Amino acid sequence: MVNTNLKYVDLIRQRTSKWANLSPETQDIRVGSYGLFNAQTGRFDVEGNVYDPEFQKMLDATDGKIKLSDHLPVLDDEEKDFAVGSMGVRPKEFSLASNVTEGIDKANYKGDWQFLQGKRGAMLVMYKPRLEHFPKGKVFEAIYKVPELKDKYVVPSVYKCRAYATFLSEKAGEKISLALLPKSGKENETQLKWWTDSKIENLQTRTDKDYVFSPLFTCKRKIPLIRPLMRDSPTPDPEDADFWMDVYPPWEPLDDDGEIDPVYDDNQEDDPNVYNPRRDSVFVPFPISDDSDDE
Template sequence: MKYASRKFIDLIQGAASKWANWDPPKKIAVGDYGLIDNKTGEFEWEGNIYRPHFQEQLKSSNGVQSVLNVAFEADLQFDGRKRAAVLVMHEPRYSSLPNDERIIELLKSMPDILKGKFIVTEVISCAAYMMHLSEKKAYSISATLKANVPVAPPATAGGAVGFAWSLETTNGVSRQGSDPAAKYVPLYRLKQPRSKFWLWPYGHRGDEKNDDPIDRWEDVEPPWDPLDDEGEEDEIYDAEMHGDFGVFNDGYPE
């Protein structure tokens, strides 16, 4: 499927208001900025707003490690009426930009670089992931993530937890990865400052004192037109382009 990545990303974004990373081993970090490739839907990295002394401001919360033999197991069914996207993350970890004035001041100090760019404000990473983009037919898949350790805690078991995916399907497009030493990034959030953000002082005097810093951002919407089931942009009907304008008389075309 030529536009599988864009279709998968579009479905996830529509459901979660977050962007899927079609290549989770590729690193995406909080504070990255860039644009979205219209054909693939993937984030095109240009830089990161952070200087070293800002790194300690990141907030993060860690998931609880599972040491059971089966960490995840599911049977998924697709009715075939339209394509569906599935994203599973094990041991998700969340990081985000701090919601304070220092970030606002940092962005305002670099308008020549950041104006018109999208900024990664949230990242969800994990130790194992599975992606699946369904076909337009009815079928089912079985997905299992197994932990390669006994039930005892890793410290007493004498080694780190390892994972392995088992995916039973010959349909659709699937991707998966499992490595406790890796940091996969299947999901992230893109925002951009609202248009008046770049005005000085900020729209009108007093605006900066009366609003919350988070209200100065807006979610990034997909840069493509609505997609069909193959990930192609639906052609928007243009009456003028098709010559469907006639001379009307009393409400009826001549």
């Protein structure tokens, strides 16, 4: 049995260094969401949001100087269409005739996707996404001091879009042609619909008139503050995102079916001095002093 969601998330992250939703409409991941990744499913389990009133109470108990409601997420302008495939999978120019379906000549997006025979591949298409993110400064600095986030992951940015397509191949060398068409009639300026020549069941496509889908997002976690080498030196305050690091997968390398790869053998697994991002351990690039060194 294929661990579809986990494999899809892993493949898209390898290609983009970001985290994906195979079914964006089923997961409410917003800017400020915090929680942990499920190592069995690849899903981000949301435990709360830094913009929730409950979190503001935790922030007040720690800082008491900032109201996050005054520093709401920023929504950037539309970007170009985002189309990415995992290694060996590439979008190609649309090859079908212009009369294959009504309205194809007015398509907002159209392209072909070829997947490798005998190997799983993943693809993601977002129509003119907009990046929503924390405003610069203040938010990262304020939430760093909240102890409840010590071992949690925080979502500082999310790509939002009106239409998306996702797919994880079955190793059958699939080829998919996709087009995003305007709906006919008076609503054609705001309503969209997907067309495909494929009958593949696990190809997922959705559209909406608003930016309600979040197929891709980033994740950060705290870097522990390093105790100064000199005892009388002050511990530096975190500035913006300087004391936050990217999150690494909490699962080991996967085989083509999304299960832990039995071939993988990390003979440095028990060495705490070796940086292994697959363990999701926090990497501290500078030595932490011992008390004996301060004398």
